[in-house]
Amino acid sequence: MNPAITQLKDFLLSHHVDELYAQAIATGAGVIGLFVLAWAVNYIAKHIILRAVNAVVRRTKFQWDDVLLDTGVFTRLSHLAPALVINTFGASVLGDSPRVLAGVSGAVSLYLICIWLGVLFAILNAVHIVSQQKGAKKGVPVKGFIQAIKLVSVVVSLIFMLAILLNKSPVYLFSGLGALTAVLLFVFKDAILGFVAGIQISANNMVTVGDWIEMPSAGADGDVIDVSLTTVKVQNWDKTITTIPTYSLISDSFRNWKGMSESGGxxxxxxxxxxxxxxxFADEEQLERWSKIGHVREHLERKKTEIAKDNEKLGEAANVLGNGRRLxxxxxxxxxxxxxxxxxxxxxxxxxxxxxxxxxxxxxxxxxxxxxxxxxxxxxxxxxxxxxxxxxxxxxxxxxxxxxxxxxxxxxxxxxxxxxxxxxxxx
Structure with missing residues (x-):
């Protein structure tokens, strides 16, 4: 137990307060003090430290830290401050109440998982924005990979949260996923197929945002405006939007005009x-008339000389149509x-x-x-x-x-x- 709480309890006992009441008052005072400390740390983190970080970030020449700020990475990190205080000092305050301590610790753990998940999402959003601003490799469907990471993160987080609520080891729950594999494959079929398709699209450099594609089976003919984990959006030339499952780009045929665009012709x-x-056959009158055309003048002169030499070998027979060469x-x-x-x-x-x-x-x-x-x-x-x-x-x-x-x-x-x-x- 915290020395301050112990001293308060001893003080109350010395003034003839019942031990049960003394314990309750001392613990209550400790809880109030803990929450006041958590509130103070939260205030400092959000109103002093966070503002200082914002000011520093806005003054730097780097762009990535601005993106981290805009996507809320630092704001979400500031939510960790009160939880860390409670997690650190909770045992010293509630040491005499194991059940209450277990409940508070579980709640804090659930809160921390949610915060870390939010921080991860914000970082992934920042990565997506930076990849677009910096002109990342066009063949890589960054958004699809980010969505896949988010999906896996949510599943893992839910398992850890369920383990906390059930007071079971996460390993125990992970081992039980084998029985749910068929259900998970059915529920996340589009996501899994889309993720696999995204890898194939990336490896083969098949399609990316900005490409002009034609896919008659889906009624798509226009520019790709979005490639996500499960869908590809195409803005057709009439400004309508066609949504295509990502795996359809692997299972069905389509035409990508990127090569034409990149060739410059x-x-x-x-x-x-x-x-x-x-x-x-052309007669003399026609040849005379065509020889006045600049584009074919040299061609006619060259061909007439060439044909005359060949026809000399035939003699009089060259005058018969069908013999020799003619224009x-x-x-x-x-x-x-x-x-x-x-x-x-x-x-x-x-x-x-x-x-x-x-x-x-x-x-x-x-x-x-x-x-x-x-x-x-x-x-x-x-x-x-x-x-x-x-x-x-x-x-x-x-x-x-x-x-x-x-x-x-x-x-x-x-x-x-x-x-x-x-x-x-x-x-």
Missing amino acids: RRIKRSIHFDISSIR TNIGTFRAYCLIYLKTHKDIDQEKTLLVRQLEPTEHGLPLQIYTFVNNTAWAYYEGVQSDIFDHLLSVAKVFDLRVFQEPSGSDIVTGIAALKSTAAKES
């Missing part, structure tokens, strides 16, 4: 379909497209650049443009792509090529009018 892969009946309107147009793209300021010349024919179909001969715009901004990319095809569709007529399209109402009307005109002339 965005691909154009589009075809123009030409009416096959408009494809033919075509589609080939010249293909060369025009290639040169046009190579001189275009918005095309990335370091990446793949192709103008190629694909297999003819019932929709004509596809001429595919395969290249990359040197800017990944969506609106800019669409503008460049539209300008390129506006130009190519318009200039195709110069090469006597007809772009294929399904017959429309105006085509049918024009055809009927042409038939009527022909019939009238014949009659």
Whole structure:
């Protein structure tokens, strides 16, 4: 027992106070003194020490201590002061009342567990904020790992609190978890799957905040705005939010456009379909007319010289169509497209650049443009792509090529009018 309490008890006994009352008065005075001391320490911790810490932190050049302050780490630590006082001096005050001492000690222990859990949560929140401010490795889902740590911390804390309430060893309770494994796996299924998925996402650098992903099965097409332990939030281009279970990114397929964004270029892969009946050998009049086009002038001169040398070997037979080599309107147009793209300021010349024919179909001969715009901004990319095809569709007529399209109402009307005109002339 505390010497002061003993002296008070002896003083009361010396003044002929009953021993039971003397003990109660001395213990009560000790309890009051203990709580007054706890209140005083709490006041000093929160109104003097905490304010001093706040002032020092605000004056430092470091950012992490400001984050610790803003997330309430120091404030929550200050709650430990009165509990530590009671825990330290409780035994000397309540030594003669074992049951009361056990109850107070248990309550203080529960309080300390809650405080330490709150401090841990605040520190983890600070880690999350600092990782975002400092631009931590994007492939690491920090928020998911923090949520996993919080979940484990809560489970462990609950076990310790239950052990205190039941007056059992935590080891005893931990050993009993085996029987509850199936229940725990069912209850925390999403959390466990999400945690495993988070590790795989991190290891494989699959997705992170800011990535543009497409996941048709979930109706997601937009930027990832949050990756947590159990869900991934995607803000679609129409500003709606799609929430996807984290483990779905492992079990289902999705497209991540991060590579395109990081490369600095965005691909154009589009075809123009030409009416096959408009494809033919070029005659002298056409070659003369096309040679005035700057983009193909050198190409035509080089090809005509090359073809003339090859055809000399055939002699008179070269004058027959089907013998020897000849320029075509589609080939010249293909060369025009290639040169046009190579001189275009918005095309990335370091990446793949192709103008190629694909297999003819019932929709004509596809001429595919395969290249990359040197800017990944969506609106800019669409503008460049539209300008390129506006130009190519318009200039195709110069090469006597007809772009294929399904017959429309105006085509049918024009055809009927042409038939009527022909019939009238014949009659």
